Amino acid sequence: MVKLQVNGKDRSWDGDPDLPLLWYLRDEAGLTGTKFGCGQALCGACTVHVDGTAVRSCITAMSAVDGSKVVTIEGLHPTGDHPVQKAWRELNVPQCGFCQAGQIMQAAALLAGQGNPSDDDIRSGMSGNICRCGCYQRIAAAVRVAATGT
Ligand code: FES
Ligand code: FES
Known part of the structure; x- marks a missing residue:
C-alpha cells in the first residue's frame, strides 16, 4: 500500500506499485492538469513537485512516492496566484x-x-x-x- 499526500490531501494506492505517478494523478485522482507528452522524461509536460522537487511523473513509479508530498498544478496555489x-x-x-x-x-x-x-x-x-x-x-x-x- 502506497501512502502519499496529493495537494495536501492524504491518499493511498493499493494497485500496481509500478504504475507511473502521472497515470495515478490523471486517472485515479482526476487531476488532469498534468499532461502526458513523451512518457520518457524527455519533454517535461508531466512535471509535478515531489517533496518540493520537480520530477517527471511519467517515469516516477508509485512505489517511489510512498510517504511523499506531491503537488500538481492544481495545488500550486489555492487561487492560481503563485x-x-x-x-x-x-x-x-x-x-x-x-x-x-x-x-x-x-x-x-x-x-x-x-x-x-x-x-x-x-x-x-x-x-x-x-x-x-x-x-x-x-x-x-x-x-x-x-x-x-x-
Ligand atoms: S511526459 Fe514527457 S517528460 Fe513526462
Ligand atoms: S506546446 Fe503549445 S504552448 Fe507549449
Missing part, C-alpha cells in the same frame, strides 16, 4: 497551452531553490521542458518577472 502563475498571465505566455502546466511547475521549483536566477540559470533550469509552440522567450521572461518583478 508568482509564476501571475507572471505567466501578465506576459500571456501560453500558445496552445499543452506544455504549460509542466513549465510552470518547473519554474516554481527553480525559483523555490534559487530566488534570483541569472539568465543562464533560467535557460539551464528550464531546458528540459519542451514547448512545441516555441514560447521559450516568453517563458524565460516570465520566470524573470516572477523572480524579480521586472
Whole structure:
C-alpha cells in the first residue's frame, strides 16, 4: 500500500506499485492538469513537485512516492496566484497551452531553490521542458518577472 499526500490531501494506492505517478494523478485522482507528452522524461509536460522537487511523473513509479508530498498544478496555489502563475498571465505566455502546466511547475521549483536566477540559470533550469509552440522567450521572461518583478 502506497501512502502519499496529493495537494495536501492524504491518499493511498493499493494497485500496481509500478504504475507511473502521472497515470495515478490523471486517472485515479482526476487531476488532469498534468499532461502526458513523451512518457520518457524527455519533454517535461508531466512535471509535478515531489517533496518540493520537480520530477517527471511519467517515469516516477508509485512505489517511489510512498510517504511523499506531491503537488500538481492544481495545488500550486489555492487561487492560481503563485508568482509564476501571475507572471505567466501578465506576459500571456501560453500558445496552445499543452506544455504549460509542466513549465510552470518547473519554474516554481527553480525559483523555490534559487530566488534570483541569472539568465543562464533560467535557460539551464528550464531546458528540459519542451514547448512545441516555441514560447521559450516568453517563458524565460516570465520566470524573470516572477523572480524579480521586472
Ligand atoms: S511526459 Fe513526462 S517528460 Fe514527457
Ligand atoms: S504552448 Fe503549445 S506546446 Fe507549449
